[in-house]
Amino acid sequence: MIRPVAAPPPPPLLPDILIVDDDPGMVQALARVIRPLGRLRFATLGPDALRLMGESPPDLVLLDAQMPGMSGFEVLEAIKGNPLLADVPVIFVTSQAEASFEQTGLEKGAADFIAKPIRPAIVQARVRTQLRLKQANDALKQVAATDRLNLAEALKDLRESHAQLQKNAEELQIANEGLLQFVRIASHDLREPLNTVVQFIGLVQDDHGTVLPDDARHYLKLVHNAGEHMRTLLDDVVRYARLQNGETEPPTPVALAPLMAELCDALAAQLNATGAQLQIGELPQVVGHASLLSQLFQNLVTNALKFVPPGSVPRIEITAQTDGGMATISVKDNGIGISAEGQARLFQPFARLNLRREFEGTGLGLAISRQIAEAHGGTIGVRSQPGEGSTFEVRLPLG
Numbered sequence: 001m002i003r004p005v006a007a008p009p010p011p012p013l014l015p016d017i018l019i020v021d022d023d024p025g026m027v028q029a030l031a032r033v034i035r036p037l038g039r040l041r042f043a044t045l046g047p048d049a050l051r052l053m054g055e056s057p058p059d060l061v062l063l064d065a066q067m068p069g070m071s072g073f074e075v076l077e078a079i080k081g082n083p084l085l086a087d088v089p090v091i092f093v094t095s096q097a098e099a100s101f102e103q104t105g106l107e108k109g110a111a112d113f114i115a116k117p118i119r120p121a122i123v124q125a126r127v128r129t130q131l132r133l134k135q136a137n138d139a140l141k142q143v144a145a146t147d148r149l150n151l152a153e154a155l156k157d158l159r160e161s162h163a164q165l166q167k168n169a170e171e172l173q174i175a176n177e178g179l180l181q182f183v184r185i186a187s188h189d190l191r192e193p194l195n196t197v198v199q200f201i202g203l204v205q206d207d208h209g210t211v212l213p214d215d216a217r218h219y220l221k222l223v224h225n226a227g228e229h230m231r232t233l234l235d236d237v238v239r240y241a242r243l244q245n246g247e248t249e250p251p252t253p254v255a256l257a258p259l260m261a262e263l264c265d266a267l268a269a270q271l272n273a274t275g276a277q278l279q280i281g282e283l284p285q286v287v288g289h290a291s292l293l294s295q296l297f298q299n300l301v302t303n304a305l306k307f308v309p310p311g312s313v314p315r316i317e318i319t320a321q322t323d324g325g326m327a328t329i330s331v332k333d334n335g336i337g338i339s340a341e342g343q344a345r346l347f348q349p350f351a352r353l354n355l356r357r358e359f360e361g362t363g364l365g366l367a368i369s370r371q372i373a374e375a376h377g378g379t380i381g382v383r384s385q386p387g388e389g390s391t392f393e394v395r396l397p398l399g
Contacts, residue, residue: 013039014037014038014039015037015039015059015060015131015134015135016038016039016041016056016057016059017034017037017038017039017040017041017058017059017060017061017062017127017131018040018041018042018043018049018052018053018058018060018061018062019031019040019041019042019043019062020042020043020044020046020061020062020063020064020067020072020075021044021062021063021064021067021093022044022045022064022067022068023064024044026064026093026116026118027042027044029118030062030093030118030123033118033120033123033124034062034123034124034127037124037128037131038059038060038131045067045068045069045070046067046070046071046072046074046075046078047069047070049061049063049075050075050078053079053085053088054082054084057084057085057088058088059088059089059131059134059135060088060089060090060091060127060130060131060134061079061088061089061090061091062091062093062114063075063076063090063091063092063093064092064093064094065092065093065094065101065105066094066095066096072092072094073104073105073108076092076105076108076109076110077108080108080109086109087134087137087141088134089111089112089130089133089134090109090111091110091111091112091113091114091126091127091130092110092112092113092114093113093114093116093118094113094114094116095116097115111130111133112126112129112130114126191231194230194231195231197223197227198224198227198228198231201220201223201224201227202224204220205217205220205221205224251287251288251289251376252287252288252289252290253287253399254285254287254288254290254293254399255283255285255399256284256285256286256320256327256329257280257282257283259293259294259297260280260297260318262294263297263298263301264278264280266298267298267301267302267305270302270305271305274305274308274313274314275313275314276313276315276316277313277314277315277316278301278316278318279316279317279318280318281317281318281319281320282320283318283320283329284320284322284327284398284399285398285399286327286376286396286398286399287376287397287398287399288376288396288397289376292372292376293372293376293396295368295369296368296369296372296373296380296394297318297329297331297394299365299366299368299369300331300369300392300394301316301318302365303335303365303366304316304331304333304335304390307333307335307336307390308333308334308335308336309335309336312334314333314334314335315333315334316331316332316333317330317331317332317333318330318331318332319332322398325397325398326395326396326398327395327396327397327398328393328394328395329393329394329396330391330392330393330394331391331392331394332389332390332391332392333389333390333391334389335389335390336386336387337384337385337386337387337388337389337390338382338384338386338390339386343382343384346366346382347366347367347369347370347380348367366380369394373394373395373396376396376397377396377397378395378396378397379394380392380393381393
C-alpha cells in the first residue's frame with residue numbers, strides 16, 4: 001500500500017530589507033553583503049523609499065544619511081511619524097564620523113550606524129541583530145494583541161456575570177422577603193387552630209381523664225404531644241427565617257453568667273426529670289443579643305439532656321476561655337456522640353441524625369444556633385466521637 005506523502009511546509013518568508021542610497025555602487029555593495037539575509041528592495045531617493053514603504057512596510061531599512069533632495073534625516077522623521085512604519089528599524093549608512101551626527105540620528109530614532117567604506121562582516125552582524133530585534137518585537141506585539149483581546153473578552157464576561165449576579169441577588173432578596181412574609185402569615189394562621197386543639201385536649205385530659213379508657217388517654221396524649229411538637233416547629237421555622245433575613249436588634253453587652261442562671265430556671269423541670277448533673281464555670285461578658293444567645297445555649301443544653309444512652313444520667317459541663325478578643329464557651333456532655341459523617345451535616349436545616357421515635361426534635365435547633373453564632377460575628381463547632389459524648393464550642397466577641 002502506497003501511503004500519501006504529506007507536502008512539506010512552505011519555507012518561512014525571508015525578512016524584507018529596503019536599501020535606500022543615491023549611489024548605485026553602494027547599493028550594489030550592500031546588496032552583495034546582505035542578500036543571504038533577506039528579500040531586497042531598492043530606492044535611490046527619499047520620496048521613492050517612502051512610497052515603497054507605504055505599499056509594504058519592510059522589516060529593516062538601510063538608509064543613506066546624505067542624499068540630495070530629501071535627506072536621510074528627513075526620511076527618518078517621516079518614517080517615525082507614520083504609525084504604520086514607526087516600529088521599522090533604520091540603520092544609517094554614512095561616511096560621517098562625528099559624535100554629534102550619530103547622537104542626532106539616535107535622537108531621531110535610528111537603530112544603528114554603519115560607516116562607509118563598509119566592512120561586510122560588520123554589516124551582516126548589525127543587520128542580523130536588528131532583524132532579530134524586529135522579529136522579537138513583532139512576536140511581543142502579537143502576544144500583547146492576543147492578551148488585549150483575551151482581556152477584553154474576560155472583562156466582557158465579568159461585566160455580564162456581575163450584572164447577572166446583581167439580578168440574581170435582587171431576585172433572591174425579593175424571594176427571601178416573600179418567604180419570610182409567608183412564614184409569618186402561615187405560622188400565625190396555623191398557630192391559632194393548633195393552640196385550640198392543644199388547649200381543648202388539655203381540658204379533656206384534666207376534666208375527663210379519670211373516666212376515659214386507657215387507650216383513649218394514650219391517644220389523647222399522642223395528639224397533645226404532636227400538637228406541642230408542631231408549635232415548637234413553627235416557632236423554630238420563624239426564628240430561622242428571621243435570622244436568615246438578618247432581623248436582629250443592635251448588639252449590647254451580655255453577661256453570660258446570669259443568662260445561664262435564667263436558662264437553668266427555665267429548664268428546671270427537664271433537669272429534675274432527668275436527674276442531670278450540670279456544672280457551670282466562670283463565664284465572661286460578650287457582645288450580642290441576650291434573647292438570641294439564650295436560645296443558642298438552650299438548644300445546646302436541651303440536646304445534651306436529650307441525646308444520652310438509655311438509663312444514663314446526663315452530665316453537662318459549661319466552661320469558657322478567652323483569647324484575642326474572643327470567648328470560647330464549651331458545652332460538654334456524656335451523650336451518644338456524633339460520627340464524622342454526622343458532624344459534616346449537623347448544622348444543616350432539618351438535618352436529623354437519629355430516628356424520630358428514638359429522639360424527638362425538629363432538626364432546626366443546631367441550624368438556628370449556627371445562625372445565631374454567625375450573626376454575632378462568631379462560630380460554632382463540635383468535637384465528638386460515637387459513644388464518648390460531644391463538646392460544642394461557641395466563639396463570641398468579648399464585651
